[in-house]
Amino acid sequence: MDFRPLVIKIGGSVLERLHSSFFQECGQLMEQGYHPVVIHGGGPEISRIQKRLGLSARFVDGLRMTDDEGLKVVEMVLAGRINKSLIARFWAFQVSVVGISGADGGLLQVKPKDPALGWVGEMTAVHPRLLCNLWESGWIPVVASLGLDDSGNLYNVNADTAAGAIARELAAERLILVTDVPGIWKREGEVKKFLSQVTPEQVQKMIQSGEIAGGMIPKVRAALTGLEAARCGVLITDGSIPGCLGSETGTRIVKEATSDDVVPHLSTK
Numbered sequence: 001m002d003f004r005p006l007v008i009k010i011g012g013s014v015l016e017r018l019h020s021s022f023f024q025e026c027g028q029l030m031e032q033g034y035h036p037v038v039i040h041g042g043g044p045e046i047s048r049i050q051k052r053l054g055l056s057a058r059f060v061d062g063l064r065m066t067d068d069e070g071l072k073v074v075e076m077v078l079a080g081r082i083n084k085s086l087i088a089r090f091w092a093f094q095v096s097v098v099g100i101s102g103a104d105g106g107l108l109q110v111k112p113k114d115p116a117l118g119w120v121g122e123m124t125a126v127h128p129r130l131l132c133n134l135w136e137s138g139w140i141p142v143v144a145s146l147g148l149d150d151s152g153n154l155y156n157v158n159a160d161t162a163a164g165a166i167a168r169e170l171a172a173e174r175l176i177l178v179t180d181v182p183g184i185w186k187r188e189g190e191v192k193k194f195l196s197q198v199t200p201e202q203v204q205k206m207i208q209s210g211e212i213a214g215g216m217i218p219k220v221r222a223a224l225t226g227l228e229a230a231r232c233g234v235l236i237t238d239g240s241i242p243g244c245l246g247s248e249t250g251t252r253i254v255k256e257a258t259s260d261d262v263v264p265h266l267s268t269k
């Protein structure tokens with residue numbers, strides 16, 4: 001059997017507005033012989049709960065500064081509320097999913113990224129054995145982005161970063177970053193124009209110029225990590241539109257500028 005891994009990341013920004021076809025498409029992709037793994041974020045919900053608890057939410061380059069109290073909130077929200085509500089939504093469409101975190105099976109091994117960020121993990125290794133075991137038994141893994149260091153400490157891992165590292169480790173066929181905008185925009189005067197494709201050089205320039213900002217920074221960095229795996233096509237797409245996985249509308253991150261139809265579409269039929 002061909003190994004056809006697909007890494008699909010759902011941003012917290014779009015969780016509540018995900019089109020119902022998204023769940024069905026994930027199930028169809030599994031039936032078509034792909035091996036999908038879903039990684040999810042939950043940044044807005046973490047910030048909401050922090051605020052309710054009187055804790056502040058602060059970010060550096062799109063990464064949350066995570067102190068002891070912040071980490072507890074991250075664990076509860078990502079591995080608890082969000083992971084389980086996603087499992088329930090998949091289940092409603094009869095899609096066979098298992099919810100895990102990046103700490104389970106040692107999937108995401110990390111070290112501290114920067115002392116100033118607290119419990120934010122930087123990926124040192126990805127151990128995909130649990131993912132393979134789940135696929136073999138017919139399950140789609142749904143992963144909350146927590147990591148573990150060598151001493152058994154839990155860390156907050158940006159979900160885009162986790163998805164990029166998993167895509168690279170698996171040499172995924174696709175990395176699809178599902179978010180609340182239809183790709184990367186470029187300002188032309190007052191108008192935001194969405195780009196159909198960008199190269200790593202363009203992405204670097206857009207980060208430096210500030211055209212790519214906030215949560216889009218870890219997302220495009222993850223896209224570049226995914227692109228390091230030879231066969232990985234990378235797409236940033238809007239999860240609120242119908243059929244976002246199969247139609248592949250959005251911004252493609254490509255090693256070199258290509259004609260738009262070079263990458264074959266995923267078959268969900």
Ligand SMILES: Nc1ncnc2c1ncn2[C@@H]1O[C@H](COP(=O)(O)OP(=O)(O)O)[C@@H](O)[C@H]1O
Binds near residue numbers: 011160179186216
């Ligand atoms: N150049 C850009 N193109 C598109 N979105 C951008 C850009 N720069 C910043 N953004 C912002 O990035 C957001 C997506 O990042 P984020 O909110 O972290 O999403 P997610 O929760 O899906 O990871 C968009 O809603 C948009 O406001």
Ligand SMILES: CC(=O)N[C@@H](CCC(=O)OP(=O)(O)O)C(=O)O
Binds near residue numbers: 041064121
């Ligand atoms: C270190 C870091 O920033 N972790 C993220 C994890 C969740 C996430 O990535 O959620 P989105 O996909 O919604 O951005 C956070 O705490 O917000």
